[in-house]
Amino acid sequence: MLHDKPPLAMTMGDPAGIGPELSLLAWRERRRGDAPFFLLAAPAHLAAIARRTGIDAPIIETEPSQTAGAIERGLPVVPLENPVEAEPGRPDACNGEAIIESIARAVSAARSGEARAVVTNPIAKAVLYAAGFRFPGHTEYLGDLAKAWEEPAFPVMMIWSEALAVVPVTIHIPLSEAPKALSVDLIVKTARMVDRDLRARFGLAQPRLALAGLNPHAGEGGAMGREEITIIAPAIEQLRAEGVDAVGPLPADTMFHAKARARYDVALTMYHDQGLIPVKTLAFDDGVNVTLGLPFVRTSPDHGTAFDIAGKGVANPASLIAALKLADRLTR
Amino acid sequence: MLHDKPPLAMTMGDPAGIGPELSLLAWRERRRGDAPFFLLAAPAHLAAIARRTGIDAPIIETEPSQTAGAIERGLPVVPLENPVEAEPGRPDACNGEAIIESIARAVSAARSGEARAVVTNPIAKAVLYAAGFRFPGHTEYLGDLAKAWEEPAFPVMMIWSEALAVVPVTIHIPLSEAPKALSVDLIVKTARMVDRDLRARFGLAQPRLALAGLNPHAGEGGAMGREEITIIAPAIEQLRAEGVDAVGPLPADTMFHAKARARYDVALTMYHDQGLIPVKTLAFDDGVNVTLGLPFVRTSPDHGTAFDIAGKGVANPASLIAALKLADRLTR
Numbered sequence: 001m002l003h004d005k006p007p008l009a010m011t012m013g014d015p016a017g018i019g020p021e022l023s024l025l026a027w028r029e030r031r032r033g034d035a036p037f038f039l040l041a042a043p044a045h046l047a048a049i050a051r052r053t054g055i056d057a058p059i060i061e062t063e064p065s066q067t068a069g070a071i072e073r074g075l076p077v078v079p080l081e082n083p084v085e086a087e088p089g090r091p092d093a094c095n096g097e098a099i100i101e102s103i104a105r106a107v108s109a110a111r112s113g114e115a116r117a118v119v120t121n122p123i124a125k126a127v128l129y130a131a132g133f134r135f136p137g138h139t140e141y142l143g144d145l146a147k148a149w150e151e152p153a154f155p156v157m158m159i160w161s162e163a164l165a166v167v168p169v170t171i172h173i174p175l176s177e178a179p180k181a182l183s184v185d186l187i188v189k190t191a192r193m194v195d196r197d198l199r200a201r202f203g204l205a206q207p208r209l210a211l212a213g214l215n216p217h218a219g220e221g222g223a224m225g226r227e228e229i230t231i232i233a234p235a236i237e238q239l240r241a242e243g244v245d246a247v248g249p250l251p252a253d254t255m256f257h258a259k260a261r262a263r264y265d266v267a268l269t270m271y272h273d274q275g276l277i278p279v280k281t282l283a284f285d286d287g288v289n290v291t292l293g294l295p296f297v298r299t300s301p302d303h304g305t306a307f308d309i310a311g312k313g314v315a316n317p318a319s320l321i322a323a324l325k326l327a328d329r330l331t332r
Numbered sequence: 333m334l335h336d337k338p339p340l341a342m343t344m345g346d347p348a349g350i351g352p353e354l355s356l357l358a359w360r361e362r363r364r365g366d367a368p369f370f371l372l373a374a375p376a377h378l379a380a381i382a383r384r385t386g387i388d389a390p391i392i393e394t395e396p397s398q399t400a401g402a403i404e405r406g407l408p409v410v411p412l413e414n415p416v417e418a419e420p421g422r423p424d425a426c427n428g429e430a431i432i433e434s435i436a437r438a439v440s441a442a443r444s445g446e447a448r449a450v451v452t453n454p455i456a457k458a459v460l461y462a463a464g465f466r467f468p469g470h471t472e473y474l475g476d477l478a479k480a481w482e483e484p485a486f487p488v489m490m491i492w493s494e495a496l497a498v499v500p501v502t503i504h505i506p507l508s509e510a511p512k513a514l515s516v517d518l519i520v521k522t523a524r525m526v527d528r529d530l531r532a533r534f535g536l537a538q539p540r541l542a543l544a545g546l547n548p549h550a551g552e553g554g555a556m557g558r559e560e561i562t563i564i565a566p567a568i569e570q571l572r573a574e575g576v577d578a579v580g581p582l583p584a585d586t587m588f589h590a591k592a593r594a595r596y597d598v599a600l601t602m603y604h605d606q607g608l609i610p611v612k613t614l615a616f617d618d619g620v621n622v623t624l625g626l627p628f629v630r631t632s633p634d635h636g637t638a639f640d641i642a643g644k645g646v647a648n649p650a651s652l653i654a655a656l657k658l659a660d661r662l663t664r
Binding site: 171175252 | 505
């Protein structure tokens with residue numbers, strides 16, 4: 001009865017990173033009633049990691065439809081076709097095809113209905129570039145795979161935690177380019193997608209969006225920068241006219257303490273660190289990266305491959321477990 | 333015996349802001365053993381604010397040398413020569429001269445030894461500009477007053493709390509100008525002053541400084557901005573050569589969670605919100621603004637005049653009280 005819905009599909013991520021051991025730990029920490037999940041990976045590689053790290057997790061080779069039964073006995077692994085040869089801490093471009101296959105098949109499973117959401121383990125872009133990968137990152141690749149659906153994708157990164165959810169409007173660009181990259185159109189499109197998905201997936205009847213200013217003190221009336229006046233306020237006005245509950249531009253330094261956070265559901269920030277600093281300060285271990293604007297639910301731990309500690313059995317699975325729980329909650 | 337040192341001098345700040353009621357509350361919340369302080373203000377104005385807000389605090393007109401005795405009976409107020417006429421919430425340029433007199437006399441008292449530190453209430457720059465004030469802000473004016481001493485002043489703003497202390501290297505400028513304003517020289521001079529004052533005033537034998545990167549992920553090896561390579565890392569190298577314990581450039585989003593904070597005493601950030609966001613997220617009510625690099629100790633609450641709530645008796649004195657306690661600690 002608990003398992004009458006399809007399982008969650010989890011990708012392997014970089015097999016030389018901490019993804020494999022986190023996946024084993026996520027299985028071991030699983031509680032009755034948690035959503036079943038299967039991992040698209042190489043069974044022999046995972047068994048080797050389990051031995052090496054001493055994590056007591058049997059590997060059950062299976063197929064997606066058998067996940068609910070398999071997961072009672074061990075970690076359900078759906079084997080990849082491409083080979084995996086990985087030493088923890090030593091990323092190798094030879095695994096690029098398997099890493100990409102894992103992501104593509106997880107998305108296919110979501111499309112076919114074999115899986116109800118995709119949870120991705122961390123990848124290292126440099127490894128994939130060496131294998132011919134042509135996307136700026138994970139999220140952009142998922143956006144490309146989403147073209148199999150009819151609706152157009154507009155992937156938006158949200159970092160979600162119980163304490164705070166943030167969406168940076170500009171992300172992985174130099175700070176000096178962030179002011180130039182902002183536009184009314186970008187802010188409006190991003191906020192629309194946030195509003196849509198918080199309604200559709202998070203079940204909020206009227207999501208409350210708080211938009212940060214770009215400059216110190218939100219520009220203090222133009223004295224310390226004018227983007228609030230020329231870009232952010234007009235975007236908020238347009239959003240409000242469309243029925244989106246958007247407030248701001250707020251001074252960024254006073255919008256993240258507990259009382260201020262109670263006034264909104266998600267903060268839209270103008271650049272990466274403006275949102276990532278507060279969410280990682282408040283929820284370092286259990287923040288979840290959620291991609292909004294895709295035709296399927298995708299969550300991910302809010303950390304990287306951590307090659308420096310891979311294979312040592314010291315990595316913390318809290319964020320991956322939080323990613324599984326959130327993917328479950330968003331697709332119930 | 334407790335009061336064998338000079339008292340602390342507290343400025344009035346803008347009399348139409350929350351400073352007067354916070355000063356009354358700071359007296360009322362005073363505990364035995366707390367350092368005595370006197371306020372440079374207008375006794376009649378303070379008495380009116382006490383009546384209006386219902387804060388039970390007698391006003392004792394006194395002079396600095398009589399503070400320790402006076403404070404047992406009420407709030408010691410050293411009268412200003414300039415008149416004060418203020419309605420809460422209605423800032424008026426007519427008070428400009430009194431506001432400036434209060435600051436100048438507090439600094440004089442620190443110079444003469446009548447006071448051992450200066451604690452400033454919030455001012456509103458626009459009010460002072462209308463009264464002919466020619467400094468960009470409070471701190472710059474204090475820097476100018478410090479010229480009475482022989483050693484050159486290099487005022488550096490630190491926001492201090494029990495959880496986190498931060499020093500932004502660039503402060504009240506548009507975000508788009510922050511990357512251009514950074515230089516090896518500015519970072520080195522700022523960090524030197526932080527190192528000096530954490531030794532001399534905070535009593536740290538070897539202060540540990542952590543420097544943030546400017547860009548997302550501290551630039552990721554140059555992929556997202558090069559200021560880490562061209563400016564911040566060379567500054568750190570120079571500081572280390574001089575014996576300053578400086579580390580970085582660190583990715584800003586992962587340097588403010590509890591475990592990361594345990595590794596340093598103060599974080600130097602490259603722009604205003606990079607430091608103010610985490611400290612106000614963690615210590616919104618009781619952060620203290622400390623000016624390093626002056627020949628005297630100056631602390632201040634980490635908030636503004638709050639004209640919107642002035643006179644209503646709802647303002648929180650926690651930050652002003654924390655500023656008094658820190659000024660005491662730094663001059664014992």
